[in-house]
Amino acid sequence: MKRLIYISQLSVILAAMFTACGSGGEKTVEKQAEAELNEIVISQAQFEKAQMELDTLSEHVFSDFIMTTGMVNIPAEGRFDVSSYFGGNIVRFDLLVGQKVQKGQVLFTLENPQFVQMQQDYLDASSQLSYLKSDYERQKTLISENISSQKSFAKAESDYKSTLAITESLRKKLQLINIATRDLDPAKITSTANIYAPISGYIESIRVNQGTYLNPSDIALTIINxxxxxxxxxxxxxxAIALAIGQQVTFYLPDNKDREFKGKIFLIGQSINEKRMLNIHVHLDDEKEGNLLVPGMFIEAKIAVKSKKSTALPATAVVNANEVNFVLVLMRQENDQYFLKKAKVEVGLQDSQMVEIRSEQDFAPGTRFLSKGGFQLVK
Structure with missing residues (x-):
């Protein structure tokens, strides 16, 4: 009986207190209830299992982009069509498309009886040249002493210089088919000539095979560097008006957008083509990354044309719920528990990694935010 009276009296006292406080008290209770509703408590185990992370506001550069497409290519000096100055049958050829070759490496071997004749002619002319040179020097001495006739000197000079021209011409021709003349003698005459790689790189295409007769105008294969x-x-x-040399370009393959490559504009075309477009060229920041690309690949790119530095958070820290953007603010951490508060934020620019926070003034310096794992908590 006494307990019932006590409860009755307590109810009367509480009613009087609420009546005395009026509408002000009701608002205080509502605010406390709202605060409790926005507060989220998670344990250390939950934090680690969900792989959650905390972060603070930081400065980030946002850029406006021009979206475009293009392809991977190599400069003219990076592609070389291999042929021969003289025709011949290919007697050795063991290359494959895509194979790596080094400058100076033997690519294939040609055989032609004409090579034998060229070496024979060179040796003949070279042997005659030695005699004709000594005769020319002798006649030159005699004419200076008025012992020999002018006619004899003129003939010796003509024979020597004519044979010298023939010898040098044959030597140059043999050099073109990579046959050295310094140690050439009758025992070393050969009917074959090796064709060497002019640059290091990869075999892009092959147009011949072993046994093919290669004409001087034919292209045997193409090497790219x-x-x-x-x-x-x-x-x-x-x-086009927004472009400038040195602007940052980010590009990626359409099927692998997570793997980004960086580069800068180094050349801007000076004319609009028939498709009303302007061509630009981009150099990779790290040329070693070129090993991951193949000429002819189609790529998508974005060109940074304007930049702005702003306060930002990782994009994963901001959750949009019912057209409103929220973040989770760490209020305190006690006894292996994280006490988080849901707060509205005003966002601005955004890229693939960060989002601009325009309401940064609502948060104290050093405030920590849940930057990963907050989506399910807010939803």
């Missing part, structure tokens, strides 16, 4: 790959992009003419 990827040391200086560049990107060729096409930009609409209305965007």
């Amino acid at each position: 990827k040391d200086h790959l560049h990107i060729e992009l096409s930009v609409f003419e209305q965007d």
